[in-house]
Amino acid sequence: MLRSVDLDVYYGAIHALKKLSIEVEQGTIVTLIGANGAGKTTTLKTISGLLRPRNGSIVYKNTELTKVAPEKIVEMGISQVPEGRRVFASMSVLENLEMGAYLRKDKKAMADDMENVFTRFPRLKERRKQMAGTLSGGEQQMLAIGRALMARPQLLLMDEPSMGLAPLLVKEIFEIIKDINEKGTTILLVEQNAHMALSIAHKAYVIETGEIVLHGEAKDLMNSEEVKSAYLGG
Amino acid sequence: MLEFTQQIVNGLSLGAIYALIALGYTMVYGIIKLINFAHGDIMMVGAFVGYFSLTLLGTNIMVAMVTAMIACAVLGVIIEKVAYRPLRNSTRIAALITAIGVSLFLEYITIFLLGPSQKVFPESAFPIKAYDLAGLSVLNKDIFVVVSAVVLMLILQYIIKWTKTGKAMRAVSLDQEAAVLMGISVDKTISITFAIGSALAAAAGVMYGVYYSTVNPLMGIIPGLKAFVAAVLGGIGIIPGAMVGGFLMGLLETMVSGYGSSLYRDAVAFGVLILILLIKPTGLFGKDTGEKV
Numbered sequence: 169m170l171r172s173v174d175l176d177v178y179y180g181a182i183h184a185l186k187k188l189s190i191e192v193e194q195g196t197i198v199t200l201i202g203a204n205g206a207g208k209t210t211t212l213k214t215i216s217g218l219l220r221p222r223n224g225s226i227v228y229k230n231t232e233l234t235k236v237a238p239e240k241i242v243e244m245g246i247s248q249v250p251e252g253r254r255v256f257a258s259m260s261v262l263e264n265l266e267m268g269a270y271l272r273k274d275k276k277a278m279a280d281d282m283e284n285v286f287t288r289f290p291r292l293k294e295r296r297k298q299m300a301g302t303l304s305g306g307e308q309q310m311l312a313i314g315r316a317l318m319a320r321p322q323l324l325l326m327d328e329p330s331m332g333l334a335p336l337l338v339k340e341i342f343e344i345i346k347d348i349n350e351k352g353t354t355i356l357l358v359e360q361n362a363h364m365a366l367s368i369a370h371k372a373y374v375i376e377t378g379e380i381v382l383h384g385e386a387k388d389l390m391n392s393e394e395v396k397s398a399y400l401g402g
Numbered sequence: 403m404l405e406f407t408q409q410i411v412n413g414l415s416l417g418a419i420y421a422l423i424a425l426g427y428t429m430v431y432g433i434i435k436l437i438n439f440a441h442g443d444i445m446m447v448g449a450f451v452g453y454f455s456l457t458l459l460g461t462n463i464m465v466a467m468v469t470a471m472i473a474c475a476v477l478g479v480i481i482e483k484v485a486y487r488p489l490r491n492s493t494r495i496a497a498l499i500t501a502i503g504v505s506l507f508l509e510y511i512t513i514f515l516l517g518p519s520q521k522v523f524p525e526s527a528f529p530i531k532a533y534d535l536a537g538l539s540v541l542n543k544d545i546f547v548v549v550s551a552v553v554l555m556l557i558l559q560y561i562i563k564w565t566k567t568g569k570a571m572r573a574v575s576l577d578q579e580a581a582v583l584m585g586i587s588v589d590k591t592i593s594i595t596f597a598i599g600s601a602l603a604a605a606a607g608v609m610y611g612v613y614y615s616t617v618n619p620l621m622g623i624i625p626g627l628k629a630f631v632a633a634v635l636g637g638i639g640i641i642p643g644a645m646v647g648g649f650l651m652g653l654l655e656t657m658v659s660g661y662g663s664s665l666y667r668d669a670v671a672f673g674v675l676i677l678i679l680l681i682k683p684t685g686l687f688g689k690d691t692g693e694k695v
């Protein structure tokens with residue numbers, strides 16, 4: 169579905185991604201794990217078109233993405249739940265969800281999707297008139313996910329959805345990610361929480377200072393000595 | 403008491419004009435963090451378009467105002483595209499200097515084309531009538547200015563609160579990158595913001611022409627400056643703040659000229675503003691610092 173080949177991304181002189189190649193197969197959950205500063209967010213921003221690679225290509229369903237405008241990339245079916253949630257703080261929950269569906273015109277189906285988001289996250293329904301900035305961290309994460317789902321993405325990019333959440337909530341979020349995938353959305357999940365990510369993913373990549381150092385089936389990586397010592401706390 | 407009420411009536415029209423100009427400052431600042439110093443000059447261009455619409459085309463005042471609004475909306479979009487967009491990722495000071503350049507350009511190109519002298523707004527376009535309301539003298543031009551300004555502000559509020567475009571404008575000003583991830587075109591949204599802000603300034607320009615009966619190429623400077631201060635007073639970037647700030651500015655100014663001397667009008671008005679900002683630096687409607695980003 170999506171394949172990046174030899175991506176080189178720079179921030180000025182900083183070489184943030186080095187010949188990065190990953191592949192996401194339709195219908196799967198692929199996780200990209202790595203320490204803080206490894207280049208995970210940079211990878212997702214490059215796929216979404218917020219950053220442009222100096223070299224390399226990203227092919228999504230036979231289209232080269234690196235020249236496509238970011239809003240067109242959303243239109244093509246790729247949505248992102250950005251790092252730190254990035255909800256529109258002084259807009260209501262409802263307005264945030266509407267923004268997620270900004271490019272859609274199918275009013276009827278949008279209303280259905282809104283209902284689906286509210287069924288999935290009843291807390292958001294209760295708080296739909298409330299400003300997003302007044303929600304708790306977990307609720308904001310749910311809103312960020314719901315907002316991305318409102319675009320009806322085929323590929324959902326998620327940047328550290330468990331960041332800063334209590335363990336119980338983390339578990340809930342991962343259950344939700346699994347469920348979204350089972351309902352047909354392909355997911356590229358970026359995480360520092362390697363254990364949780366590997367437990368729900370099909371395939372996994374490990375990134376270190378901008379390079380993929382390991383990849384394979386998620387359950388194989390879970391048992392690999394290198395991953396255990398570096399990311400799973402022994 | 404009657405005297406006081408009369409001053410308020412007088413101050414309202416001036417305040418409405420300042421408020422309309424202040425809105426453009428605050429909307430542009432909200433979305434690209436630029437103090438558009440050319441904004442007062444856009445108001446001047448609007449006043450001239452209105453003037454020529456009345457004199458050359460012989461339209462009525464409403465048509466003149468709409469014509470000026472459309473012309474300035476286009477002008478605002480062009481200015482943003484040509485002058486500000488190429489600098490979007492450069493330093494703020496570079497953009498600010500460019501804005502001052504655009505301001506001088508508009509002033510002196512107008513002087514070059516039309517000459518430096520002032521032109522008299524045709525009185526036939528708006529014959530002045532005075533009404534007596536329970537002892538208060540109310541001019542029809544006051545009613546015209548305040549009513550049109552309030553209608554425009556209501557339309558603006560409607561756009562921003564309820565339309566998809568307005569929501570996109572808010573989203574872009576809150577978090578540009580997140581807005582892009584929603585599929586919102588930042589360029590288009592910024593263009594729309596300039597169009598709306600400039601149209602409001604043009605309306606203010608025509609009102610100013612009606613109010614003071616003259617237009618000239620440098621007429622935008624002082625009201626532009628006062629509207630800018632009004633926007634800061636209300637809390638720059640905050641739309642209701644600009645409205646309240648504008649009215650407050652107009653009222654203050656008329657009170658000082660009414661009770662003191664028009665000589666001290668600007669000094670006292672600005673003094674009070676400095677005082678308010680010393681007490682509340684983020685402006686009347688501004689959120690206090692410590693706000694999470």
Ligand SMILES: Nc1ncnc2c1ncn2[C@@H]1O[C@H](COP(=O)(O)OP(=O)(O)O)[C@@H](O)[C@H]1O
Nearest residue numbers: 179182184202203204205206207208209210211
């Ligand atoms: N805006 C930026 N300007 C300069 N360097 C950046 C910027 N954003 C990220 N970096 C650098 O790029 C590298 C990768 O960052 P990032 O993709 O955010 O890592 P991760 O998401 O894995 O924590 C880091 O070394 C970081 O310091």
Ligand SMILES: [Mg+2]
Nearest residue numbers: 208209210251
């Ligand atoms: Mg990151």
